[in-house]
Amino acid sequence: MTIGKSAWAATVGLIWVFILGFASYRAIAADAPHIVKADDPNNLKLAFVTNNASDFWKIASAGVHKYEKEAGVTVDIKIPTTGKTDEQNRILETLNSQGYNGIAVSVITPSDQVNALNRIARNTNLITFDSDCVKSNRILYIGTNNFVAGQTLGAQIVKLLPNGGKMAVFVGSLSADNASQRLGGIEDAIKGHNIEIVAKKEDGTDKAKARSNVEDVINAYGDLNLVTGLYSYNGPGIAKALESTGKKGEILAAVFDEEEGTLDGIRAGTIQCTCVQKPFMFGYLASKWMHDLAVQGDALKLPDGGVVDTGVQIIDASNVDEFEKNLNAMKAGG
Helix, strand or coil, X not given: CCCCHHHHHHHHHHHHHHHHHHHHHHHXXXXXXXXXXXXXXXXXXXXXXXXXXCCHHHHHHHHHHHHHHHHCCCEEEECCCCCCHHHHHHHHHHHHHCCCCEEEECCCCHHHCHHHHHHHHCCCEEEEECCCCCCCCCCCEEECCHHHHHHHHHHHHHHHCCCCEEEEEEECCCCCHHHHHHHHHHHHHHCCCCEEEXXXXXXXXXXXXXXXXXXXHHHHCCCCCEEEXXXXXXXXXXXXXXXXXXXXXXXXEEEECCCHHHHHHHHHCCCCEEEECCHHHHXXXXXXXXXXXXXXXXXXXXXXXXXEECCCXXXXXXXXXHHHHHHHHHHCCC
């Protein structure tokens, strides 16, 4: 029996459809989140990559070190000193080329780093903490629900400004997921309370600029009522700016995180409250999950939705001393 030209062409077409479809499936499968079990679970290479050199990460590092002691593993802590995306990408590429079994990263600019992160995820267990990148092929995210954190701080802002008022927002970069989500939560909480955000200033993680941004806005808006900082170093910068401009107590402050300058500002009455995350748990849990993923592979049950929410807490003059006591114990490995 002979096959006609049209039938032969149709057969060849179907073969190519199958080949291309299978190739597409392979490409999609290769880029999907997957777990890589280590060949030698007793000789692991794990890395914890921050997004800048803030003191905030000293607390997270204490969590890393606590898990290292408990589990008998080593986790290399990598800190982008400039806080720039290209520096973090170079660190990640180097780790990838060195055959790491797990990499945890606080993503600086999620919208720009999807491809870079996906290259890492093809070869190792990639997780995110603090700042997520949901469009990437990371396996899970550990940290704060930043929108809820913003809502939590926003509720405090409403209490501080019961009659409404004008406020300004300061941050390293609004393009980072954690920053944009925190701001979104604040905006949601203050909606309908006659509170207007009159300025949003980025500092690129430059601490000197973080302070000068606040001073510039204070000078530009004589009727400003409150300032808020979305990153950890913004709190101390805000405190210094309020002191230097003589606006302590006149302009209120509600910030994020627990740097020493922020806690001192609360005790001094320069800062009214701060919304703290749990960076110690970022370090501890990121280390544990990287270790467990490498050892157990696909047998490990992942958290619902691929998220481990570590929660937040409001610190003010009523609980700052007790909080700092507990914080110092955590830094000491307790």
